[in-house]
Amino acid sequence: MAESDNLKPHAIFIPYPLQGHVIPSVELAIKLASRGFKITFVNTQSIHHHTSKAQPKTGGNLFAAAREAGQDIDYTTVSDGLPVEFDRSLNHDQFMASLLHVFSAHVDELVGKLVKSSVNTAPVTCLIADTFFVWPGKVAKKYDLLYVSFWTEPALVYSLYFHVDLLRKNGHFACHDVRExxxxxxxGVKSIDPSDMMSYLQDANVTTVCHQIIFNAFKDVRESHYVLCNTVEEIESETITPLHAKIPFYAIGPLFPNRFNKSIVATSLWSESDRSQWLNTKPQGSVLYVSFGSYAHVSKRDLIEIADGLELSKVNFVWVLRPDIVSSEDTDPLPSGFKERTSDRGIIIQWCCQKSVLAHPAIGGFLTHCGWNSTLESIWCSVPLLCFPLLTDQFTNRKLIVDDWKVGTNLCDWKVVKKEVVSNKINHLMDVKSGDEFRKAVAKVRKTMENALKPNGSSEQNIDTFIKDLKAGMRK
Structure with a gap:
């Protein structure tokens, strides 16, 4: 490492190539650049292709506006090993296999070139990479870089993965008679039901490519010098405290743009519809926002029950319905006539700026898959949640939302989805009287988040401490 105390940190930043990971990575890159870092941000060619296609005005450099605003951020791309137009959502296992077996070689080559080309200008000092990658520790060590692992999910999820060996040892994972x-x-984790663990830790088959990635990633993360986590210390303090004893762990969230719904960097993989004029015509708190995120799929049966329940509820709604929400082959999975029967009180769009919709005064609830970005954004906008987790960390996020923070409720309580229950749950959440308990709870957690981002708040202090620790590490 360089010896100069004044050496500017230069980080190569590589986010995981899924939209839910890219969004907070972009905001972290901007935050670090605003604190004196030089950042070289590396997207996959596929993410770059789809983002540029969705928002053609961005041009070739997604960070051009950030550079114009004075941020020292370079931008480049690398192949993930598959053609840019390849349907990664439909071919999930093939995509994950490419990330596991091919992507690392492309990254190694790129990092080597960047390190070599920066020697006489701004030497690369650290590698910031998503925790779910299996290679950062090895690559950082090869090029004598400090390794910063970026965890985009809650600390509770990190801790469960980090302690997977304990789960094996105690018979709650990867054994013939799994304990229930x-x-x-x-x-640091209160007593937790196995059904509240991430979907990958509930699977009977633990030989899949996703399991290989998780196991290898959480071996690799033990080689990291620092872990940054997109959470807030006060809302997960019990879980975070024991992690400090194992690894330098900094809660620096929530990672949002300075203007909450106006990022200066494009991150959406689809064209966004603006429905603010329609929302302006609706009473305050009267509209349910429905979205199941950018990646996970819903079964056709469940989608039809949810649609029928939404129709029965009579509430106003904005429903973000990706064309591939059921599958790429079924682009119109809604019940026949649903759009026509609900056209007076609902709109269906393929994609939108979620932050802008959630921040609108007309929104009173969020029917969600419980993705972590969606969870943080909804709480920030004081919008209670109706939870329908589908995949991975979403089941554990649901536990935090419903059981720990009480800022939302379950859509179906682990039973089969039925339209009558969906209708009742929607009305319970949206009703002025029955939904008040959730609105009070979400306002309280929102205040905690807001305090964390104040100049003397925990997240701001933690990121300052991280930068101080990183610079000390650079001098060694």
């Missing part, structure tokens, strides 16, 4: 009683031995 509560898990009460993970440091």
């Amino acid at each position: 009683d509560d898990i009460n031995y993970i440091p």
Whole structure:
């Protein structure tokens, strides 16, 4: 490492190539650049292709506006090993296999070139990479860089993955007779039902490519010098405290743009519809926002029950319905006549700027898959949640939302989705009287988040401490 105390940190930043990971990565890159970092941000060619296609005005450099605003951010791309137009959502396992076996070689080559080309200008000092990658520790060590692992999900999810060996040892994971009683031995984690663990830790088959990635990633992360986490210390303090004893762990969230719904960097993989004029015509808190995120799929049966329940509820709604929400082959999975029967009180769009919709005064609830970005954004906008987790961390996020923070409720309580229940749950959340408990709870957690981002708040102090620690590491 360089010896100069005044050496500007230069980080190569590589986000995981899924929209839910890219969004907070972009905001972290901007935040670090505003604190004196030089950043070289590396998207996959596929992410770049789809983002540029969705928002053609961005041109070749997605960070051009950030550079114009004075941020020292370079931008480049690397292949993930598959053609840019390849349907990664439909071919999930093939995509994950490419990330596991091919992508690392492309990254290694790129990092080597960037390190070599920066020697006489702004030497690369650290590698910031998503925790889910399996290679950062090895690549950082090869090029003598400090390794900063960026965790885009809550600390609770990190801790469960980090302690997967304890789950194996105690018979709650990857054994013939998996225990079904509560898990009460993970440091910093209150007693947790196995059904509240991430979907990958509930699977009977643990030989999939996704499991290989998780196991290898959480071996690799032990080689990291620092872990940055997109959460807030006060809302997960019990989980975070024991992690500090194992690894330098900094809660620096929520990672939002300075103007909440106006990022200066394009991150959407689809063209966004603006429905603010329609929302302006609706009473305050009267509209349910429905979205199941950018990647996970919903079964056709469940989607039809949810649509029928939404129709029965009589509430106003904005429904973001990706063309591939069921599958790429079924582009119109809604019940026959649904759009026509609900056209007076609902709109269906393929994609939108979610932050702008959630921030609109007309929105009173969010029917969500419980993705972590969606969770943080909804709480920030004081919008209570109706939870329908589908995949990975979403089941654990649901636990935090419903059981711990009480800022939302379950859509179906683990039973089969039925339209009558969906209708009742929607009305319970949206009703002025019955939904008040959720609105009060979400306002309280929102205030905690807001305080964390104040100049003396925990997240701001934690990122300052991280930068101080990183610079000390650079001098060693």
